[in-house]
Amino acid sequence: MDERLRKHAEEAIGFMPEEEGLALYEAGLRAGKVGPLLEIGSYCGKSAVYLGAAARERNTVVYSIDHHRGSEEQQPGETFHDPRLVDPSTGVVDTLPFFRRTLSDAGLEDVVIGIVGESGTVVQHWDTPLGLVFIDGGHSEEAARNDYACWAPHVMHGGLLAIHDVFEDPEEGGRPPFLIFRQAVGSGSFKEVAHEGSLRVLERV
Ligand code: SAH
Numbered sequence: 695m696d697e698r699l700r701k702h703a704e705e706a707i708g709f710m711p712e713e714e715g716l717a718l719y720e721a722g723l724r725a726g727k728v729g730p731l732l733e734i735g736s737y738c739g740k741s742a743v744y745l746g747a748a749a750r751e752r753n754t755v756v757y758s759i760d761h762h763r764g765s766e767e768q769q770p771g772e773t774f775h776d777p778r779l780v781d782p783s784t785g786v787v788d789t790l791p792f793f794r795r796t797l798s799d800a801g802l803e804d805v806v807i808g809i810v811g812e813s814g815t816v817v818q819h820w821d822t823p824l825g826l827v828f829i830d831g832g833h834s835e836e837a838a839r840n841d842y843a844c845w846a847p848h849v850m851h852g853g854l855l856a857i858h859d860v861f862e863d864p865e866e867g868g869r870p871p872f873l874i875f876r877q878a879v880g881s882g883s884f885k886e887v888a889h890e891g892s893l894r895v896l897e898r899v
C-alpha cells in the first residue's frame with residue numbers, strides 16, 4: 695500500500711489495527727476488479743483510507759455509509775465514547791467533520807463518497823452491484839443481522855463480503871458480527887478467503 699496513505703490511515707482516529715487495515719486493503723484490491731466498494735461504518739474515515747487506497751489503484755470508488763451519530767457503545771458514558779467527537783454546540787456525537795478531514799488530508803475525496811444516513815434506509819434505495827461490502831456498523835444483533843441480510847445480496851459473484859469484529863471467543867467481544875459471519879458461511883453463498891485478527895473476508899461463490 696502507498697506509504698503516504700498508510701500513514702494517514704494509521705494516524706486517523708478509529709478502530710482498525712494496521713494489520714487488519716492492510717488485509718482490508720488487499721481485499722479491496724481484489725474486489726475492485728469486480729466492482730465498486732462499499733462500507734457500513736465510516737466513523738472518522740480510518741477504514742475508508744485503506745479501502746480508498748485500493749479503489750484508487752483499481753480506478754473505482756468506495757461508498758462509505760454512516761449516520762455519524764455513533765453506535766450505542768460510543769455514546770457519552772459508554773465504553774467506546776471519545777469526547778473529542780462531541781459537537782459542542784449540540785452536545786451530540788458528530789463524526790462527519792473528522793471523516794471529511796481524514797479524507798481531505800489523505801487526498802481521497804475524489805475516491806471515497808460519503809453517504810450520511812441510516813444503513814437500513816440507504817439500502818432500500820440501493821441498486822448498484824458491488825465488488826465488496828464491508829460490514830462495520832452497529833454491533834447490536836438487530837443492526838448486524840439487518841446489515842448482512844440487506845447488503846450481502848448486493849455483492850456480485852466473485853465479489854467479497856468483509857466483516858469486522860468477528861470474535862469466536864465471547865470473552866473477546868460481542869456476538870453479533872460472529873453470528874452473521876457464521877450465517878454467511880452457513881448460507882453456502884460465501885466461502886472464507888482471508889482472516890486477519892477480527893477481520894473475515896468471504897467470497898461470493
Ligand atoms: N470503520 C470504522 C469504525 C466504525 S465504528 C473505522 O475504521 O474506524 C461504527 C460506526 O457505525 C459508527 O460511526 C456509527 O455511527 C455507525 N453506525 C452504527 N449503526 C449504524 C446504522 N444503522 N447506520 C449507519 N451507520 C451506523
Ligand code: MG
Nearest residue numbers: 709830858859
Ligand atoms: Mg469495527
